[in-house]
Amino acid sequence: MSIRCSTGIGLDTFHIEPACRIFVKRSINSYAMIDELYCGHEDCYKILDVHRVSTKSEISKAYRIMARKYHPDMHKTEEEKEKAAEKFRIIANAYEILKDEDSRSDYDFMLDHPEQVYSHYYRYYRRRMTPKIDVKIVVVVTLIVVSVFQYLFARQRYDTAIKYLVTTPKYRLRALEQAKLTGLLNKKKPKNKAEAKEETENIIRRILQENMDIKGGYAKPKFTDILICQLIFLPINVIKYVIWYIKWTWKFNICKKEYGEKEKFYFIRKNMKIKEHAFEQFTDVQKKEFLKCELWIYNNYKKWQEKKDEEMKKQMAENGRYKAYRRYMKQHGPGRITFDDS
Structure with missing residues (x-):
């Protein structure tokens, strides 16, 4: 019994009769392989002596066996070491491609669809050039950085307000009077005038910070006001708002209080x-x-x-x-x- 197979290979078409697929599998793979992509004209699976149905653990096990065999340190002469190093590089490259599920999926797609040449280039270089960083980590780090700058900016504005109050005679005199009443200025005096002046300024500043209720844009910053905390407590705040809205509607719109x-x-x-x-x-x-x-x-x-x-x-x-x-x-x-x- 003989089966006639016909294939048409071109830049845009690649058609194989279903009955002939098993006989031309090798030619399909060779046509799909490109020098600049993945393992070049070699099959990544054959390099590691595994199959397309092999599991991730099986691929890792095969890589460890071949890595020990072809590691340069396992050879004595320089010539053997150079050959082993080249082979080790090829093995490591094949393992990098097959160990990652997404990269392996792209490689399998290339083997199954050899006619989509430009798509293979796009998939390969997109995977290689895209930073391998989890988007969640990027978002979290961005929120932390923005929150830190937000807190530092609010702290700077608060310090500016305190400096203004310290230099304002009205608030300064009140702070000095309170310091005298509480005995803060009657403690052991510093050795020189500069230290005494600095100590007095610190006392005035501390009293103003404890007693002045600064509100608005120059208020004392709180960690609960920064962006990341607001996002964390957003579900709780939404629930509170819904409860408040229901109570308001019942009390004033329905009961007419x-x-x-x-x-x-x-x-x-x-x-x-x-x-x-x-x-x-x-x-x-x-x-x-x-x-x-x-x-x-x-x-x-x-x-x-x-x-x-x-x-x-x-x-x-x-x-x-x-x-x-x-x-x-x-x-x-x-x-x-x-x-x-x-």
Whole structure:
């Protein structure tokens, strides 16, 4: 019994009759192999004396056996060592290709689809050139770096605020008075004036840090405010928000209860379009005025804001610097370059 086989090999086509596949397997593999890719014209499986169905452990075992056999240190003469080193390099290259599941999959794809030449080049060099770093590690490291810079920047702003308070006479005198009352300045004095001055400055700074409640952008940084902590606690915060929203809807939308002071301040902040830490900078007197004017109602807030804008315009109109600025803008106009020829 004889079987006639026909193959057509070209750049774009490669067709083999199903009945003839077993007879032309060797020719397919030889056609698929390219000098610059993988093991060149040699079969990576044959180099390690394994098969395509071999498991990862079997490939590792075969590599260890051949590595011991062809390791340069196992040979005596220089000529034998050079030959063994070349063979060892080929074995190691084949093992690097077959030990990795993705690389092995690409190699098997090349053997099965020899006609897709450009695809083989792309797959091979993409695997070789792409950094072998887990994306999760990159994301975590990036978050840590951003969080560290965020904390350091916030710490710098806080230190700037403390330095300003230390040099402000009003806060400085209060800190000195408290230091005297607590006996911090009555301790054993340093040897010279420079040490005494430095010790006094440190005491003032420490008292201000302990007693001043700085809010807003210059507030004392907390680790819970940095990005990575916010992402870690995001599920908990989402759950808290959902619970808060359900309670709010039940209490005020369904049961129609009156707003408390906390809820009124929430709507006032919403009307002013400011965050909680910015709202906390208002004094208690100002907050009482907000409640008195019922600013949680948007129409009342709009009228109140228009009134404030009018007062601000009047104050600016009476201000000497603003008058001078308006005269300058009237005479010269915005963005105009003038020359004084006098």
